[in-house]
Amino acid sequence: MDPILSMTGIRKEFPGVVALDDVAFRMFPGEVHALMGENGAGKSTLIKVLTGAYHVDAGNISLNGSAVRFAGPLQAQQAGISTVYQEVNLCPNLSVAENIFIGREPRRLGRIHWTAMKNRSAELLRRLDLDIDPGRELGSCSIAVQQLVAIARAVDVSARVLVLDEPTSSLDADEVATLFGVVRTLRDQGMAILFVSHFIEQVFAISDRMTVLRNGKLVGEYRASEITPVDLVRAMIGRELATLDELEPPRRRSGAGQAPVFAATVDLGRKGNIEPFTLDIREGEVVGLAGLLGSGRTELVRLLFGADRADQGSLRLGESTVHLRSPRAAIARGVAFCPENRKADGLVEDLTVRENIVLALQARRGWARPLPRRRQEELARSFIDRLRIRPADPEALVGNLSGGNQQKVLLARWLLTEPRLLILDEPTRGIDIGAKAEIQKLIAELAEDGMAVLFVSAELEEVLRVSHQVAVLRDRAVVDRMPNEGLTPDMVLHTIAKGEAA
């Protein structure tokens, strides 16, 4: 069988980085091809080169045997290559149907044919087995739904090649299953699907072929049946697994024991957001929050940070009872918060790595007491070294960094304020195993030094690996709290699921 798409000798440079160097990649009709690699390996760049979002510096792309070079994603789409980018690029203020048809609205007499649009999108969503009201405003849907809408949009144009850049990083298990169902259907219809994900099991579950990139170079192409997960990981990180073990967090101490409680809530809550909950976090203790997407994890931590105001109950931080009216008030009491949505709520993409790192500290000092430029550089450099931020350039624009490095910049921003309680909402989402292990290890070290940590993650294994205590959320309420001794993912899952059928 001939490949429908083949790329050879691809090279792409950014100022100071060679993102892709002599990379080859091919896709066959009726196959799911996984593109694998750590953060910053060049996966997104390869995809953008393919779709014409970036121009290549060297190399050839051929589609169906003839050489092509797209001037932009629109052209690529017209040629049959549809893409869903890692960052959902839709219009939150338009409806689901409008988003699906934006730019190619069904028309009658030159005017948009709204009924046709609504009917066609309803039909499409039904075909993809998605229970979404096409008239709903997209911004009011969860990130997961938005992601699925983006996929629906891509599938609708008669695509022969479908590119999915980390489509599952914000989906829960059910939604992933839905997505995979869609992907298999499309594959069986002869579509070639490029799939990027950091979840190894998912990759083995869905793909027929894999290509591994490392540091912008091609490591190899494998058939899924020929390679084991261990070999795949080894190819991705270029180290032996023995060293990977070193990246595992050091064994947790048995618990914070009788260390003083730093943060305690009594029936703290907010109507419509999260039911009143009672929770305490000791110094040096990691509390993990487990629960499904939409179970209220983010809503809970936002109350502790003053990002939303509680309307009932009380909160004690350190020695005093506080009513947090703003994040600033929480920061003043030693609370730090890395939000779930790095791009929207965390980083200022126009600013440099240095500026993003010193931002919270500078905000606390106020505008009249600037940190001298030299001091800012020292601080930025020390965190770039300590957290291994790449590229190691304080003046790089944060918007150009890969996800894992952006997360590290956010962590650096908060560590600089020397917090006593660090809240991490999905800090490892969309991040490769190496960076993930580094962050987990960092959490263990910080707790060892006496910091209280509240850790939110959709991955139960991860929650169990890092936390001393696990709090379980269901339907916007804290339903259980247990010490992490002998807990297994199944037990937590059981608590999450318990009573759901009722």
Add this chain to the structure above:
Amino acid sequence: MTVLRSLARHRLFWPAAVMAVLLALNVALTPSFFSIQVRDGHLYGSLIDILRFGAPLILVALGMTLVVATRGIDLSVGSVVAISGAVACLWISELPEQNSVAGVLAALGIALGVALVLGLWNGFLVSVIGIQPIIATLILMVAGRGLAQLVTGGQIITVNSGPYRLLGGGYWFGLPASIIVALGMVAAAALLVRRSALGMLVESVGGNPEASRLAGIRSRRILVVVYAWCALCAGLAGLMISSNVSSADGNNAGLWIELDAILAVVLGGTLLSGGRFSLGGTVLGALLIQTLTTTVYTLGIPPESTLLFKALVVTAVCLIQSPAFRARLSRRRRPPAPTAGRSQRDAATEAEVTA
């Protein structure tokens, strides 16, 4: 070659280039354009005139830059110009001795005080009440004209005060005082913004308001400061304009200056979508607009078409500044050939794509 290329990438390259073209055009038409004479110890010449008549616009645009950097806009600057001139002239006209320095200083102080209050009002509407800047400042844009009329009693107030005339029409150290005041304000602004952390915090709030709030920045306070500063600059410009003609015209003073100011800010490379700003760029943008006005006169373009001519040049600058447009132009000129040197420009187009 690389020096040239990195020069061309500088964000002020294109406005500067257009400026150079305009100046060259003027020299070609009026050979004495660049010459500066000394008469009675004062400097005279076309360049001096451009600076002098451009001074109020520089001031207004200077204030506008910070507002735009926070994703805002201030439409009320024209009204503030009129009000501050009117207040000063009213105060001076009621003085028993119009040439009293103390009296004039008091007038300036009161006028600037009023401007400051108006700026705080704008800042309050935008940051505390949360009205969209364009609407919030539209209120004062419309109501402010009425206020200015009220102050002047619907008439043009004329004054005859030597000290007051100094600000807009006098000379210090051989230079028009207005130039020195404008440059002084530019320097003060640059110091204020880059020596304190204000610049970075403003860019952060403009770049991502929610992330800034979650990082603990008091964005409300920053917004209030920025609108107050903008009105203060406009107030000073109003004093300059009214002092130059020794009168206050509530109806026409500062009319449409907000549009020129916004244009100057944009030409100077500050995006209306907020974030990074450039004070130097704004000054260059303001001077570009003023030079354009001067050029229109020297070219002898009939007054009916001046606006059209201005619009054409401005459109050209905006287009040429747009990376997407330049990429399209050069792509048309030579077919795509993969060379290492292209990656830079691509990065620029990518910025457009992702924006």
